[in-house]
Structure formats: C-alpha cells, structure tokens
Amino acid sequence: MTWENLAKNQPFVATMLKNSLAKGRLAHAYIFDGNRGTGKKRMALHLAKSFFCAQRAGVEPCQTCKECKRIEHGNHPDVHFIEPDGQSIKKHQVEHLQKEFSYRGMESAKKVYIVNHADKMTTSAANSLLKFLEEPLADTVAILLTEQLQNMLPTIKSRSQVLSFAPLEVQAFAKLLEEEGISESVSNLLASLTTSFEEAMAFVADEWIAQARSLVLQLMEELQSRPNQVLLTVQDQWLPHFDDRPKQELGLELLLLWFRDLLYTQVGKEEAFTYVGEEEALSRQALALSQHKVRKGMTAIIEAKRHLSANVSPQLVMEKLMLRLQEG
Ligand SMILES: [Zn+2]
Structure with missing residues (x-):
C-alpha cells in the first residue's frame, strides 16, 4: 500500500493528504466522509504511518520500522481507535481517550486518534470530543470516519477538514x-x-x-x-x-x-x-x-x-x- 495506490481509488483525498504531509501542515482534525467500502480506514492508517514512520521516504512510510508495524497491527501506543460500543460511541469512551492523551510523551509527543462511525457519538460524547477539538494539542491528529456526514454536529464539522471519498465503482x-x-x-x-x-x-x-x-x-x-x-x-x-x-x-x-x-x-x-x-x-x-x-x-x-x-x-x-x- 502506497499513496500512489490509494490515489487510484481516491485521487482527491490521497493527493490532498500527501501534499499536506509534504508541507508538514496536517490539520488537527479530519472528517473522512464516504460510503462503506471506499477505503476510509485504510487511508487513516496510512496517514498515521506517514505521521509516525521513523524512516519515511518523502511522504511514503517504510512499512518495516517499529512504528509502521505497530500501526499495522493495531498496537501502537499513540494511535488510538474508537468504535461504537453497541449502538453508539459513549461519553466514557471519549473521556478514556482524553485520559490517555494526558500521559503525553510515552513514545513521542505525537498522537493520532481515529473514530470509526463518528456520527454514532451520543450528544455528550460529541460535546466531550468538541472540547478536545477546540483546544488542539500540537502534533495531534484526529480522524473521524463517517458514512453519514449529515448526522454529525455542525460544531464538529466546522472544526474539521472534511474530505469526501468518491463512491465505489x-x-x-x-x-x-x-x-x-x-x-x-x-x-x-x-x-x-x-x-x-x-x-x-x-x-x-x-x-x-x-x-x-x-x-x-x-x-x-x-x-x-x-x-x-x-x-x-x-x-x-x-x-x-x-x-x-x-x-x-x-x-x-x-x-x-x-x-x-x-x-x-x-x-x-x-x-x-x-x-x-x-x-x-x-x-x-x-x-x-x-x-x-x-x-x-x-x-x-x-x-x-x-x-x-x-x-x-x-x-x-x-x-x-x-x-x-x-x-x-
Ligand atoms: Zn516506517
């Protein structure tokens, strides 16, 4: 998996992220909006690898260093993944994340969190996340994945960069x-x-x-x-x-x-x-x-x-x- 590969299905999103990485100007929060199967999660993981990789070539992650491998296997200590617990993402899940983030510098100052089905946050979870987005920490990237952008709080949308994924063929x-x-x-x-x-x-x-x-x-x-x-x-x-x-x-x-x-x-x-x-x-x-x-x-x-x-x-x-x- 490379940025070039990702650009085959999602030229707009992949190019956009690649350019931001090259300039060292990632946004603090992204919303990946697109139907199921369009590769939102894959894109988020690749972005995280590029962000953490210790031996990056240009913007391309090496896929072999410790950072890349741990992200691939879902056990990187500074890459957090939240999914709905049952029907919704609950407040305690977001609070748990915030607590994790307060132990900064475990590996580096960098942190990435990926929220899958972010539209399924309860109101209190969304408000809790909002506080987070309002005072972004340096070197922190939030990636919110959704198939239902219209169900996300406008205040969250306005604090994020929305990237729309093209539908599948x-x-x-x-x-x-x-x-x-x-x-x-x-x-x-x-x-x-x-x-x-x-x-x-x-x-x-x-x-x-x-x-x-x-x-x-x-x-x-x-x-x-x-x-x-x-x-x-x-x-x-x-x-x-x-x-x-x-x-x-x-x-x-x-x-x-x-x-x-x-x-x-x-x-x-x-x-x-x-x-x-x-x-x-x-x-x-x-x-x-x-x-x-x-x-x-x-x-x-x-x-x-x-x-x-x-x-x-x-x-x-x-x-x-x-x-x-x-x-x-
Ligand atoms: Zn690497």
Missing part, C-alpha cells in the same frame, strides 16, 4: 454486497441503483428488492407473450409493491435497467449486465425487438419518470407506459 460495490451474503443477481441490481451500503441493505430487508426484481421479469415477459395480462399485473401487483413515490421512481429505474440490458444484448456487451442470470430471457426478448424499439422503450420510461415527478398519478403513469411499450 458499480462492480466493486456489487462485490462488496456479495461478500455480505447477498446473491449475485440482487447485488448487481442494487449496485446499479445506489452507492450507499445502508440504502442497499434497506432494499434487501423483507426481500423487497428480490420481489421487485421478479416483478420486472414478470412484466417484461407479459409485455411480449401475454399483453392482455399486463394492466392487471400493474394494478394487482406492481402498484401495491411500489407503494410510495420513491419506490415508484425506483420501479421505473428497474425497468430502465432491464431495457439497457436488452440494448447490451443487442450490441454484444453482455459483461455489463445488471440482470445477471437472466441471459436467456434477455436474448429471447432482444431478438424479438429491433434496436430502434428498445431505444423508444427507454425514451418512454424516461418520460414516465418525468411525469411521475410532475405528480401525475402512478397508476396513470404506469398504464400509459405499458401501452407505449406495447406499441413498441
């Missing part, structure tokens, strides 16, 4: 979801819909997204082979499942992704599929439609999204869309 995010035990087919779909881990997990709850996915498949089959059935399915199954406006928008997004896969099938870009595992249905449908019709279908869905956001009733939007898709 679709493929990398799908992989992360798979590692959480979500099926490949659903992971791919989720990664196309959101870059937020929490949002993805909310979709997974109660099989909501899996059901939504099979409704898309069903509707698309019916459009081709049982057109008389389509409006009934919209009425009886689609509308009850996508039962509020954000979900209705999502429903249209799912249809659009299906059409995009049809187009990918036609142009031979199967590796870019969102609906992994549905190759058979996709190629059958793609054969029956011209590229022109697929593009017209996509235009119709995009228009339907516009109508929905202009407050047209979801039932009307869906019925009109189904008729347009049947016209082809």
Whole structure:
C-alpha cells in the first residue's frame, strides 16, 4: 500500500493528504466522509504511518520500522481507535481517550486518534470530543470516519477538514454486497441503483428488492407473450409493491435497467449486465425487438419518470407506459 495506490481509488483525498504531509501542515482534525467500502480506514492508517514512520521516504512510510508495524497491527501506543460500543460511541469512551492523551510523551509527543462511525457519538460524547477539538494539542491528529456526514454536529464539522471519498465503482460495490451474503443477481441490481451500503441493505430487508426484481421479469415477459395480462399485473401487483413515490421512481429505474440490458444484448456487451442470470430471457426478448424499439422503450420510461415527478398519478403513469411499450 502506497499513496500512489490509494490515489487510484481516491485521487482527491490521497493527493490532498500527501501534499499536506509534504508541507508538514496536517490539520488537527479530519472528517473522512464516504460510503462503506471506499477505503476510509485504510487511508487513516496510512496517514498515521506517514505521521509516525521513523524512516519515511518523502511522504511514503517504510512499512518495516517499529512504528509502521505497530500501526499495522493495531498496537501502537499513540494511535488510538474508537468504535461504537453497541449502538453508539459513549461519553466514557471519549473521556478514556482524553485520559490517555494526558500521559503525553510515552513514545513521542505525537498522537493520532481515529473514530470509526463518528456520527454514532451520543450528544455528550460529541460535546466531550468538541472540547478536545477546540483546544488542539500540537502534533495531534484526529480522524473521524463517517458514512453519514449529515448526522454529525455542525460544531464538529466546522472544526474539521472534511474530505469526501468518491463512491465505489458499480462492480466493486456489487462485490462488496456479495461478500455480505447477498446473491449475485440482487447485488448487481442494487449496485446499479445506489452507492450507499445502508440504502442497499434497506432494499434487501423483507426481500423487497428480490420481489421487485421478479416483478420486472414478470412484466417484461407479459409485455411480449401475454399483453392482455399486463394492466392487471400493474394494478394487482406492481402498484401495491411500489407503494410510495420513491419506490415508484425506483420501479421505473428497474425497468430502465432491464431495457439497457436488452440494448447490451443487442450490441454484444453482455459483461455489463445488471440482470445477471437472466441471459436467456434477455436474448429471447432482444431478438424479438429491433434496436430502434428498445431505444423508444427507454425514451418512454424516461418520460414516465418525468411525469411521475410532475405528480401525475402512478397508476396513470404506469398504464400509459405499458401501452407505449406495447406499441413498441
Ligand atoms: Zn516506517
């Protein structure tokens, strides 16, 4: 792991920190804001190594000295790591940290503390930390990691330098979801819909997204082979499942992704599929439609999204869309 490696996924943050290190001008407090899996913790540890390393080459830590190794193994006496204890980070955890900091000079005057899920601090913990940030000690760096910047106290934000991590690429995010035990087919779909881990997990709850996915498949089959059935399915199954406006928008997004896969099938870009595992249905449908019709279908869905956001009733939007898709 090097700064150059880190810059591949997070060019802005890595370059920013590298420059500050080179100038010897690190901020007293950073907030690393970014979705799960974007490498916030890895970046924080690398920064700590650069900060402590005894035989740094430029800004690059050596990875072999005692300082680097202890940071790597999580047992450096001057690098502290706080995580939520249950649901939240509690006041006593921050106070414990402050106590540690009062024994300065154990190894050197330098200290780094990393707070994971910093948005989960209780109000009293946050206020306790705030006091800390208001009177920063020399050679002390605080790194607060969060996936929910909007939940952090404005007073903490204003005393920190906020660095925003770029979201993961679709493929990398799908992989992360798979590692959480979500099926490949659903992971791919989720990664196309959101870059937020929490949002993805909310979709997974109660099989909501899996059901939504099979409704898309069903509707698309019916459009081709049982057109008389389509409006009934919209009425009886689609509308009850996508039962509020954000979900209705999502429903249209799912249809659009299906059409995009049809187009990918036609142009031979199967590796870019969102609906992994549905190759058979996709190629059958793609054969029956011209590229022109697929593009017209996509235009119709995009228009339907516009109508929905202009407050047209979801039932009307869906019925009109189904008729347009049947016209082809
Ligand atoms: Zn080193």
